[in-house]
Amino acid sequence: MGGLEFFTLFGEALSHLSAGIPRTMALAGTSLVVGFVLALGVARGVLSQAVVPRSLANGYVYVFRSSPLLVQIFLIYYGSGQFRGFFEAIGLWGLFREAWFCAILALALNTCAYQAVLIAGGLRAVPWGQIEAAQAVGMSQYRVFVTVAFPQALRHALPAYSNEVVLMIKATALASTITILEITGLAKQLASETYRPFEIFAAAGLIYIGINGAIVAGFTQLERLLSRNATQRT
Amino acid sequence: MDLGILAWGDTGWGDELARGVLTTVAIAAAAYLVGTLIGILLATMKLSGSPALTMPATIYTTVMRGMPEMLVIYLVFFGGGALSSWIASSVLGIRGRVDLPSFAVGVVCIALSVGAYACEVIRGAVLAVPGGQMEAAEAVGMTRWQRNRLIVAPQAFRIALPGMTNVWQFSLKDTALVSIIGVTEVMRTASIGSDATKQPFTFYFVALMIFIVIAYLSQRLFTRMQHSADRGVRWGA
Numbered sequence: 001m002g003g004l005e006f007f008t009l010f011g012e013a014l015s016h017l018s019a020g021i022p023r024t025m026a027l028a029g030t031s032l033v034v035g036f037v038l039a040l041g042v043a044r045g046v047l048s049q050a051v052v053p054r055s056l057a058n059g060y061v062y063v064f065r066s067s068p069l070l071v072q073i074f075l076i077y078y079g080s081g082q083f084r085g086f087f088e089a090i091g092l093w094g095l096f097r098e099a100w101f102c103a104i105l106a107l108a109l110n111t112c113a114y115q116a117v118l119i120a121g122g123l124r125a126v127p128w129g130q131i132e133a134a135q136a137v138g139m140s141q142y143r144v145f146v147t148v149a150f151p152q153a154l155r156h157a158l159p160a161y162s163n164e165v166v167l168m169i170k171a172t173a174l175a176s177t178i179t180i181l182e183i184t185g186l187a188k189q190l191a192s193e194t195y196r197p198f199e200i201f202a203a204a205g206l207i208y209i210g211i212n213g214a215i216v217a218g219f220t221q222l223e224r225l226l227s228r229n230a231t232q233r234t
Numbered sequence: 235m236d237l238g239i240l241a242w243g244d245t246g247w248g249d250e251l252a253r254g255v256l257t258t259v260a261i262a263a264a265a266y267l268v269g270t271l272i273g274i275l276l277a278t279m280k281l282s283g284s285p286a287l288t289m290p291a292t293i294y295t296t297v298m299r300g301m302p303e304m305l306v307i308y309l310v311f312f313g314g315g316a317l318s319s320w321i322a323s324s325v326l327g328i329r330g331r332v333d334l335p336s337f338a339v340g341v342v343c344i345a346l347s348v349g350a351y352a353c354e355v356i357r358g359a360v361l362a363v364p365g366g367q368m369e370a371a372e373a374v375g376m377t378r379w380q381r382n383r384l385i386v387a388p389q390a391f392r393i394a395l396p397g398m399t400n401v402w403q404f405s406l407k408d409t410a411l412v413s414i415i416g417v418t419e420v421m422r423t424a425s426i427g428s429d430a431t432k433q434p435f436t437f438y439f440v441a442l443m444i445f446i447v448i449a450y451l452s453q454r455l456f457t458r459m460q461h462s463a464d465r466g467v468r469w470g471a
Contacts, residue, residue: 065403066449066450068408068421068445069410070421071421071438071441074421074425075434078428081435082434082436083435170300170301170303172302174302177304177414184304184308191312197312198313198317201305204305205301208302208305209297209300
């Protein structure tokens with residue numbers, strides 16, 4: 001294990017593992033978007049005055065945030081097999097048989113719970129007077145949400161969102177446990193072929209750190225861009 | 235779903251799962267304690283003001299927070315195993331593979347990542363103690379050690395508690411990952427049970443419920459700690 005040999009192998013591992021980057025990004029990106037759409041509904045439940053939707057939404061958030069993602073992934077991927085007959089009957093077995101579908105479903109349901117909390121927190125931070133003012137000038141409920149409440153909620157939630165995106169990139173590594181060959185999956189495969197786990201897993205780690213560094217830098221830029229607008233107006 | 239398979243004893247998996255719960259709680263608690271110590275050390279380094287100390291602490295937290303926890307476990311368990319095999323063969327002259335103890339590796343890996351998150355919480359809490367109090371303490375002639383111990387630490391503890399509650403939840407959930415290196419905690423027990431009985435949903439659902447119950451009970455414990463730490467605090471003062 002000489003120094004030069006280490007760097008040669010490290011470099012080779014980097015180029016081999018970078019093939020997994022698009023898959024990692026696809027897993028994280030798809031789940032984040034699907035999770036976001038679902039989270040809008042859950043956030044609405046969390047903020048609802050009615051007891052039933054509010055308890056359902058809070059219960060959902062509690063279950064997904066207080067149990068490990070790995071359990072959620074296994075529950076969906078392996079657990080669905082126990083009800084194969086049922087899924088075949090309703091024609092969804094083709095989906096639940098697919099590791100990709102199960103991974104994205106689990107990741108999306110998981111991030112949905114976290115995003116719902118962020119969105120609800122952002123919406124709570126919008127001053128009530130603004131909503132009243134918008135209603136007073138005759139805006140519909142939909143327009144108040146889309147043009148007044150939501151943009152401000154997003155800006156408020158942005159720093160925490162950057163964190164959630166980073167956590168999701170990290171979370172995609174768990175998809176490797178159900179046969180998906182993203183960065184970690186490829187690293188595991190390569191490590192068992194070459195018997196050089198240290199260099200290979202270190203290279204995989206470096207790729208993740210690079211991706212996450214870029215994401216954090218991107219969000220910082222976006223925050224600056226959006227808050228410039230805010231300071232001008234006040 | 236046949237709940238008979240969860241019976242206690244030879245006919246069911248109840249006792250195996252209970253042992254898994256003990257292992258899960260043991261790993262989470264040990265990793266949390268070690269991780270908090272790492273966090274205190276890192277926060278002290280970051281607050282020292284000296285670049286020679288701040289830099290390594292910043293690099294550490296950036297690396298640990300940017301890398302998937304599962305990869306950290308693979309790196310330490312397999313990478314560390316390969317490294318110690320190499321040391322064993324070339325330095326000590328022992329042939330063959332060296333396997334690291336998976337329980338200890340699990341605790342260390344979770345503690346390493348818990349430490350990075352705890353560092354930020356503790357650093358923020360120390361900075362949130364009003365600066366005027368430090369000046370006042372200095373004015374009445376307290377030494378640096380006395381100030382830290384009597385003025386900063388008790389208040390920082392109270393401020394850090396909500397954040398450290400989240401870090402505990404992290405630690406608890408991360409224990410599921412050590413199942414991949416063969417530690418028979420709740421998750422691994424559920425996997426073994428589901429392979430043996432062909433009832434994966436039942437077992438993973440039970441595992442899910444176990445984690446939720448542990449999270450709920452420990453949350454209550456932290457809430458009580460928070461109440462006791464908040465005694466004598468005048469809100470809005």
